[in-house]
Amino acid sequence: MAEYHLDHRVRAPTDGATVLDTALARMRNRVRAGQVPDPDECVRLPAGSGFTRAVLFESWWATAHRYGAEWTTAAVRSGLRATEDPDAVAFLLDMAAATGLRPLPPAEVLRFADGDDRRVRHAAWRLLAAYGHGRSPGAGGHGPTDAYERVLLDALGQRPLTGAGIEGIRPGLFVAQSMLMGRFDSPGEGLSGGLSVLLGSLGDALARTDGIAAAITLVTACRPELEKDPLLLHRRAPGHWVLRLPLDSDHPVGPEEMGQHREALAWWAAELLGSLRHPIDVLHVRYADDGSLALAEAARRVGAALVFTATPDPHRQMSERHDTPGANPAHVRHDLHRVFLADRLVERADRVVGIAGRTGGTNELLRHFPQLAERTDGTAPGAPPEGVAPYQPPPDRERRRELLLGAVDAVASSCGDPAPTVLLNVGRLHPVKQQDVLVRAWTESGCHRDSILVIVGGSPRTGDSVERAMRERIERAVAACPEARRRLLLLPALPNAEVRLLERALADPARPFRARYVCSSAKEEFGLAVLEAMEAGLVTAGPVRGGVPHYLTDGDNGLLLDTSTPRSLGDGLKRLLRIGNEEAAVMTSRARRLVRTTYSSVAMARVMAEHYADVTDRERRSSDDGPAIGAPRVRIPS
Structure with missing residues (x-):
């Protein structure tokens, strides 16, 4: 294959590949080889x-x-x-x-x-x-x-863009982390998902961790967002700032569009980070996309160490999606591009970490990134334990609790069922989250007769085409079943504090209706929402594919579901509904204890701080690692 076998002889393209595809593959191969x-x-x-x-x-x-x-x-x-x-x-x-x-x-x-x-x-x-x-x-x-x-x-023009700037920095490492897609303050809407919740709590915790001076989370801001607020730097919490990188777009940019902004994004990140009075020591990127490659280049320009969280995708899905007759060439091109990006990020990174897979380790990464084995003598990368922040109820929790439970109870009461089970699903409306498959499984399995389904996610105000398509598929799934339609409640995305408030309220044993949490995703690399539901005291079911099985054990502290088809997911929902109160109490006790002792944002921050300290050695970076001629820096007052 031209992507990996260095052979400069021109061969006729096969399997839908064009001459340009072959030429591009050979160029990527040369760059991988340092040529x-x-x-x-x-x-x-x-x-x-x-x-x-x-x-x-x-x-x-x-x-x-x-x-x-x-x-x-x-x-x-x-x-x-x-x-x-x-x-x-x-x-x-x-x-x-x-x-x-x-x-x-x-x-x-x-x-x-x-x-x-x-x-x-x-x-x-x-x-x-x-x-x-x-x-x-x-x-x-x-x-x-x-x-x-x-x-x-x-x-x-060297005009300050960040208001009062960064102040009150204590001794230690100055770290930056990235979340380039979605709105940092709106989890569950558009492209904003669990990562915004994770990085928010992680940045807050890092700022309180010994050895860390401060944390910056890099996000993007499109033109409408800049019209509302032109300031690029905001303080989120003591020691934790959010730095907005401008994008010349009339809407939030998705992964398929980020390549159009790659060069400008690298410039903005290097200029803004490089202008800080306190130099960035470490930049941590996640996702194998053009945005991460731009930030990796920015890290090189400002002399910061680079940490990359690698996952088995996109390498794993190459065989799953494309090793079949009639594979779409456009999809193959896109995934080969992402494979190249991931390979380069691994090559550039001073430290690669992973997300624990089904068996709790990251050995699968060695199969997809053999260069990692060469760098670590065959040792798999570490997998810092991701985790949830301590629960912080919203200020008006009693009123919000009544409103949220009132909406759920109204649906339950209208069904005439004296004791239905509430099935709760939380996440952005997106094909990978499979809310439409969940609704089909729920109706086709007959589970709608014994439960009501509450789906939290998305926002009708955003006009997001992916969300609209998911809502249409959900509506089609219940169109032929009026009974299921009456038992389905779609709630817009809620702030994380309100999601966790709702989960605790539903888990209250004094409630007349029992509740269960179901994650219907095709797979979850980690599954922060699953952990939050476990911590809240809900019997929780998650997908068998991905990283959920390394902390959720089927039948012990929750259920693992085959979410690959509506039929298999429906069978899992039947199992979930059959769990009695005594068995549920044992499961939830084990789940809550595990999350609270092992999977906290505070514990994650401590482990990440150790990784950052280990890779940071600014003196070993030679001065010629920067541009040949330094550009003027954008002044950010500190």
């Missing part, structure tokens, strides 16, 4: 696919340093003067700025800066800043047209 393309080859290729530009982005710094500034500058100059493709021009301008090159006289760059294409214009502004020519709003033919351009021009 980066020369500057002329880099300049010829940016007009190709976004996947190609990702490979060039990843290899550009090594190319510039291996072949020298003179050759690289001449190649970029030639490319800029030879092409009119906006994507290629923007890419070359950004790569010149990233390595401190000055390929054109300022007057020529100004012509790009005054053009109509936004990506080219913004890249030219960033390059002018690298020249030492700050850009002022209104200069030239284009002034700022929206919130993103105002923030960008303010940054280039």
Whole structure:
């Protein structure tokens, strides 16, 4: 296969692959092997696919340093003067700025800066800043047209963007973590899920952990979000700040779009982090996507150690999804791109950690990332225990409790069933969470006759197309069964404190209706919502695929479900409904004790702090790891 076998002879593509697919695979293979393309080859290729530009982005710094500034500058100059493709021009301008090159006289760059294409214009502004020519709003033919351009021009003009800045830093490591998709403060809506809850509580706990000076969580902000609030830095809790990286988009950006913002995102992250009075010691990224690759490059530019949380996907799903006749070539291309990103993040990282799998370890990672075995003498990466924050009830908990229980009780009362079981499901409305499969399983198995189903997630206000599609599939699943429709309650996403309040209220033995929690996901790498339900005292059922089985033991402290089909999930729901009160009391006692003693955000913070301390050695990073010519930093008052 061209992706992994270094063979430069041209072969006819097979199995739906095009000549361009084969060429891209060979280039990725060369970069994996350390054979980066020369500057002329880099300049010829940016007009190709976004996947190609990702490979060039990843290899550009090594190319510039291996072949020298003179050759690289001449190649970029030639490319800029030879092409009119906006994507290629923007890419070359950004790569010149990233390595401190000055390929054109300022007057020529100004012509790009005054053009109509936004990506080219913004890249030219960033390059002018690298020249030492700050850009002022209104200069030239284009002034700022929206919130993103105002923030960008303010940054280039050295104007503070972060209010009062970071203050009160105690001695220790300054760590950053990333959550680039979804809104940090809205779990359950759009792309925001359990990761926002996890990183919120982890950042708070890290700031209180010995050896850690402070924590920053990196998020993104699109144009509408910048219009509402142009400040880029907010304090979430003592010692924990949220830093917003601007994205030139009219909506929150999903993983399939992040590649369009990769170069700009790397610039924003490097400029904002590099301008802090307190240098970042460690940057921790999760997910194998273009956003993480951009942050890995930013970490290199500011001299921070990189920690990467690796998972078996996307490597594992290559055979599961594509080793079948008629596999969709577009899906194969996307997953091969993600495999390349994951491979490069593993290669770049100073420390790779995993998420415990079914058996409690990370040995599966060694099968998918053999380079890890070479670095660790065959030892699997560590798996820091993820965990939940201590329960903090909302300020108006009694009123919120009555409102939430009132909605559930109203559905139960309308069914005329004196003692139904409440099945609770919490999560963002997304195909991987399979709420539609859950509803089908619930109706087709007949479980709707003995229970009511409460699904919490999503927001009708967001207009998210994925959420709309999931709601439509749920409605279709109950359309032919009026009885099931009456027993189904769809609640919008709730703040985490209210979700945990509802779970505790449903678990109250004084309640007239018993309750169970069911996670219907195809798989969960970890399953924070599952842990929260266990901690609340609910009998909890989770998917057998993924990492849930390493803490949930079937029949002991919960149930494991085969969620692969409506029929198998329906059989699991029947088991869940058959659990009696005495058996439930034993299960929930074991589950709650396990979570409270082992899976807490405080324990996770302690382990992560040890990893961060172990990889941090700023003195061993040579000074030439940065750009050839340093760009002016955006000033963030501290």
